Amino acid sequence: MAFLDALLNGLTLGGMYALVAMGLTLQYGVARIMNLSYGEFLIAAAFATYWLFQLHAINPLLALFLVVPVAFALNWLIYQVLLNPLVKRSRTRGELEVNSILATFGLLFVIQGLVLLLFGSNYFSYTYINTVVMLAGSPLAMDRLLAVGFAVVIGALLYLALMRTRPGTALRAVSVDPRAAQLVGINVRAASAMAFALGGGLVAASGVLVSMFTTFNASMGVVFTMKALIVVIMGGAGNLLGALAAGLILGLAESFVSTYVAPGLTLAVTFALFLLVLLVRPTGMMGRAEA
Amino acid sequence: MTLPRHFTRAALGLCVAVSLAASPLWAGEVPETIRIGYAVSDTGPYAGGAGTTITPNYKLWVHEVNEAGGIRIGDRQVPIEVVAYDDRSSSEEAVRAVERLINQDEVHFVLPPWGTALNLAVAPVLHRAGYPHLAVTAVSNHQENLMSRWPRIFFFLSMSSHYAEGIVDMLTELRDSGEIEGRVAMVNVADQFGIELANAARERLDAAGFEVVYNQAYPPGTQDMQSIINSARQRDPEAFLAFSYPPETIAITDQAQTLGFNPPLFYTAVGTAFPLYKSRFGDNVEGVIGIGGVESDSEAMMQYIERHTEVIGQAPDLWASAPTYASLQVLQQAIERAGSIDHETVVAEMENGTFETVLGEITLDGRVYWEGWQVGQWQDGMFRAIAPMDRDGASELLLPKPDWR
Amino acid sequence: MMARSEIAGALLLCAGIAFFALLPGYVGGYGLSMAINFLMFAILATAWALFSGPTGYVSLATVAFFGIGAYSMAVLGETLPWAAVIAISATIAFVIALLVGLSTLRLRGVYFVIFSFGLAELIRQLVNWYESTHAGSVGRYVFLDISQQQIVWQLTAVLALVLIVGWLIGRSRVGFALRMIGDDETVALHCGINITLIKVMVFALSATFMAVVGAILAPRWTYLDPSIAFNPNISFQVLIMALLGGARRLYGPILGVIPMVLLFEYLSANFPHLFSVLLGITFLAIVYLVPNGVAGLYDTYRRKWRERGVAQPAREGSA
Numbered sequence A: 001m002a003f004l005d006a007l008l009n010g011l012t013l014g015g016m017y018a019l020v021a022m023g024l025t026l027q028y029g030v031a032r033i034m035n036l037s038y039g040e041f042l043i044a045a046a047f048a049t050y051w052l053f054q055l056h057a058i059n060p061l062l063a064l065f066l067v068v069p070v071a072f073a074l075n076w077l078i079y080q081v082l083l084n085p086l087v088k089r090s091r092t093r094g095e096l097e098v099n100s101i102l103a104t105f106g107l108l109f110v111i112q113g114l115v116l117l118l119f120g121s122n123y124f125s126y127t128y129i130n131t132v133v134m135l136a137g138s139p140l141a142m143d144r145l146l147a148v149g150f151a152v153v154i155g156a157l158l159y160l161a162l163m164r165t166r167p168g169t170a171l172r173a174v175s176v177d178p179r180a181a182q183l184v185g186i187n188v189r190a191a192s193a194m195a196f197a198l199g200g201g202l203v204a205a206s207g208v209l210v211s212m213f214t215t216f217n218a219s220m221g222v223v224f225t226m227k228a229l230i231v232v233i234m235g236g237a238g239n240l241l242g243a244l245a246a247g248l249i250l251g252l253a254e255s256f257v258s259t260y261v262a263p264g265l266t267l268a269v270t271f272a273l274f275l276l277v278l279l280v281r282p283t284g285m286m287g288r289a290e291a
Numbered sequence B: 001m002t003l004p005r006h007f008t009r010a011a012l013g014l015c016v017a018v019s020l021a022a023s024p025l026w027a028g029e030v031p032e033t034i035r036i037g038y039a040v041s042d043t044g045p046y047a048g049g050a051g052t053t054i055t056p057n058y059k060l061w062v063h064e065v066n067e068a069g070g071i072r073i074g075d076r077q078v079p080i081e082v083v084a085y086d087d088r089s090s091s092e093e094a095v096r097a098v099e100r101l102i103n104q105d106e107v108h109f110v111l112p113p114w115g116t117a118l119n120l121a122v123a124p125v126l127h128r129a130g131y132p133h134l135a136v137t138a139v140s141n142h143q144e145n146l147m148s149r150w151p152r153i154f155f156f157l158s159m160s161s162h163y164a165e166g167i168v169d170m171l172t173e174l175r176d177s178g179e180i181e182g183r184v185a186m187v188n189v190a191d192q193f194g195i196e197l198a199n200a201a202r203e204r205l206d207a208a209g210f211e212v213v214y215n216q217a218y219p220p221g222t223q224d225m226q227s228i229i230n231s232a233r234q235r236d237p238e239a240f241l242a243f244s245y246p247p248e249t250i251a252i253t254d255q256a257q258t259l260g261f262n263p264p265l266f267y268t269a270v271g272t273a274f275p276l277y278k279s280r281f282g283d284n285v286e287g288v289i290g291i292g293g294v295e296s297d298s299e300a301m302m303q304y305i306e307r308h309t310e311v312i313g314q315a316p317d318l319w320a321s322a323p324t325y326a327s328l329q330v331l332q333q334a335i336e337r338a339g340s341i342d343h344e345t346v347v348a349e350m351e352n353g354t355f356e357t358v359l360g361e362i363t364l365d366g367r368v369y370w371e372g373w374q375v376g377q378w379q380d381g382m383f384r385a386i387a388p389m390d391r392d393g394a395s396e397l398l399l400p401k402p403d404w405r
Numbered sequence C: 001m002m003a004r005s006e007i008a009g010a011l012l013l014c015a016g017i018a019f020f021a022l023l024p025g026y027v028g029g030y031g032l033s034m035a036i037n038f039l040m041f042a043i044l045a046t047a048w049a050l051f052s053g054p055t056g057y058v059s060l061a062t063v064a065f066f067g068i069g070a071y072s073m074a075v076l077g078e079t080l081p082w083a084a085v086i087a088i089s090a091t092i093a094f095v096i097a098l099l100v101g102l103s104t105l106r107l108r109g110v111y112f113v114i115f116s117f118g119l120a121e122l123i124r125q126l127v128n129w130y131e132s133t134h135a136g137s138v139g140r141y142v143f144l145d146i147s148q149q150q151i152v153w154q155l156t157a158v159l160a161l162v163l164i165v166g167w168l169i170g171r172s173r174v175g176f177a178l179r180m181i182g183d184d185e186t187v188a189l190h191c192g193i194n195i196t197l198i199k200v201m202v203f204a205l206s207a208t209f210m211a212v213v214g215a216i217l218a219p220r221w222t223y224l225d226p227s228i229a230f231n232p233n234i235s236f237q238v239l240i241m242a243l244l245g246g247a248r249r250l251y252g253p254i255l256g257v258i259p260m261v262l263l264f265e266y267l268s269a270n271f272p273h274l275f276s277v278l279l280g281i282t283f284l285a286i287v288y289l290v291p292n293g294v295a296g297l298y299d300t301y302r303r304k305w306r307e308r309g310v311a312q313p314a315r316e317g318s319a
Helices: A002-029 A038-056 A060-089 A093-119 A142-164 A166-176 A178-183 A188-210 A218-235 A240-261 A263-280 B005-012 B047-053 B055-067 B091-104 B116-129 B143-149 B160-176 B192-207 B226-234 B246-258 B275-285 B299-312 B321-338 B343-352 C004-025 C029-055 C062-076 C082-103 C109-135 C148-171 C173-183 C185-190 C195-221 C232-245 C252-270 C275-289 C293-308
Strands: A132-135 A138-141 B034-040 B071-073 B076-078 B080-086 B109-111 B133-135 B153-155 B183-189 B211-218 B239-243 B265-268 B289-291 B354-357 B360-363 B375-379 B382-387
Touching: A002 A038, A002 A138, A002 A142, A002 A188, A002 A218, A002 A240, A002 B226, A038 A060, A038 A093, A038 A188, A038 A218, A060 A093, A060 A188, A060 C275, A093 A218, A093 C109, A093 C232, A093 C275, A132 A142, A138 A142, A138 B246, A142 A166, A142 A188, A142 A240, A166 A178, A166 A188, A178 A188, A218 A240, A218 A263, A218 B047, A218 C109, A240 A263, A240 B226, A263 B211, A263 C109, B034 B055, B034 B091, B047 B055, B047 B246, B047 B321, B055 B080, B055 B299, B055 B321, B071 B321, B080 B091, B080 C252, B091 B109, B091 B116, B091 C029, B091 C195, B091 C252, B116 B133, B116 B143, B116 B153, B116 B192, B116 C029, B116 C195, B133 B321, B143 B153, B160 B192, B160 B265, B160 B375, B160 B382, B183 B192, B183 B226, B192 B211, B192 B239, B211 B226, B226 B246, B239 B246, B246 B265, B246 B275, B299 B321, B321 B343, B321 B354, C004 C029, C004 C148, C029 C062, C029 C148, C029 C173, C029 C195, C029 C232, C029 C252, C062 C082, C062 C109, C062 C195, C062 C232, C082 C195, C109 C232, C148 C173, C148 C195, C173 C185, C173 C195, C185 C195, C232 C252, C232 C293, C252 C275, C252 C293
Parallel strands: B034 B080, B034 B109, B133 B153, B183 B211, B183 B239, B239 B265, B265 B289
Antiparallel strands: A132 A138, B071 B076, B289 B375, B354 B360, B375 B382
């Protein structure tokens, strides 16, 4: 009973982590942008959902179809206008990392500041679905299940798109070696912009879904950025399956530690696991050795 | 472009001699306006609490005082002028912002920031400059020590043990009258206030012979409460006590509701009295117990809630908002009685006077307001005070808590 | 023999020390607050760049060591003499940094960045857990009667020390080896440099300075808990300031600290409610307009000056 509870809870939690991290793995793995403002986009999407739901009675699942395309377009624009000059300017990958850290750190403040101006610093929360599904005697919250369901669907679609389609292959090629990709006629700039925008769309989607069951305020973006970074790095940058696996492992670890050891140690265990994985495999669970 | 004052001072301030603030030049005379300064967390982790409890009351008070023409000093009405900063939830920022308020902006009074940590960080600065310090949202078991260290600090929410005492005494009474047997599950946030509450509660529960079936702490910032709720639920407690902070209070309630965990007594701490809580859970708040509470048949209180809702656009926090507002009323009345803005005179008035506030008539005997409500319960859409049970104005406890809908 | 620039540096250092030593006589509490803020970030950023500048390993663990220092003072401050606590905090940080350094040798790039961040968070969580379950409370009260001016003097001394140490490293073989590691680790290895030893020792040395800053500052806040002592914002601010100034030079980070401290202060004093947005915009502007950091800007000027033989300032376009 307790075991099943912990297992199911760990799976939903892990699915959520994977969902939140998927966009970043595209942005960092393919577009090579180390996006520190990632979580602010998630929070912005959560606020947009709140606003649509409370003031315009548009339900969160419908909001998904409004918020995600807008985020996609916005992120594409951000890449073309703000980040591409940095890509051109940077001679090495390390330099681009430093530059993108600096630039997205600035962006973080801008987005957070705008959300603060619009909504203030209060906590926000709303109720959309609060039904429960019973699974072999263990209760599961519907809203979380829905979020995980979406995570699985989105993840599967994305995986198929990357593995089975031509543009997907191009993205993967860019992720492996941008210079070689260029040589075989791939437009690296377009592919990177696409990956960054896709990542932006994904983080917006997770913002919409997460807002259904968490209390959020304007200052909470960094929490999600860090969770996502840890999942992405632990899984191996740019590897979708790695992110999924890392997310699930962290979710399960948190849930089991909370049930069987002590809730006070959940976060410590998360970080310890993460550090341990990196010590054993310095490029993450499914990461390639750096070129 | 001419550089604004602050920039020049910040840049050259290191070289420029700035007058020492220990004895303000203006003491004794009546200024054109009373400058009131505050640095409150608009951003960072404390922003949620500050934005609910502190800032709205400062705004409401200034609005009301100025609408009435100002604070009366002698035979003049002196309006308030506000200087407000954001301490970004950082102790270092808070210290510097208060130094700036005192030295650069030369404000006459400084209103406190939110929370124990920031109040303690700025206390030495206010103390050195001789300013009164209304540490409204600071709750610490070291109160005595702090007060002997800083002779102009005032506390309004009593100590953590005060609140633990309220809920445990209530449980004891229920057990003695045979309404419950005495199985208690408790969790707390691993944060100063949460731990002080939990330790005090645990001690009293053990002393009274309760059976504590589950007792765990979770780190601040935990978002997932399912395993905690599940663990507690499996032990079938009659009372569930969560000494929690606002985001987790919501998460705990939300997950208790979805997981169908409905013990006869369901207690969550900070945030239970927030307007957000009511708007988030609607009718489901009925019967939830928490920290604080208001006297529902007090006219002053009901008027205050109404004005707050009208001016600010949201209802107040029904625990710490009213004490915050009351502290401002105390300050105002003390200034009026002193007939001056001299700090020593004002502090002396505050220590010795009796004040008419939204909490009723209060005194700050020993620089502490001791009379706050310990436990409240949502009943018919209002967070009514229920403990201390024998005090005038306490509502009857509703037991058991009705089912989640 | 000293080069001309080194003599100029030494003179500037002495002038700086004299300035901060005499400062408390001239400014009030606010001026001292500003000075403390500046000194704190100047030391942290310089110490950060000691290791991260030449090697290119971007560390987000600054606050881990800062917090260790602050906690040492909070735990031991009332029982042991001040100097002993400083020494203990420095030792603890040194040892932990040695262990961390030894275990992270295989990590590169972003993996190291996030690892160092994770490390700081892990330490914070462990302290939090220990304090809440074993010490019985999470907050600690630090009642030490140390005045603002004493803090300014102490920090000034530490800043001078970190600059001198940095200078000594820079002109020694260790500094040369560090730069080589930054350029290409494999080459450095083939040149017979003991990469491990040098990297780990310099990392631990920089951590020591960070811990000392934490220990000195702790009494200023009266109350300390893990979220104050291990606030990740400190790591980010230090990183940003050092990168902005130019981390490959000893004086670079300070050139970043000065404008950033003033900018933060100016914005929070004048636009408290637009702080975030304006800070972000200014920040972006700096990233795009000053691509090589303030130190890089200075170099560009100097080169142009020499090339043309006239003092004609011109903005260098991005490369």
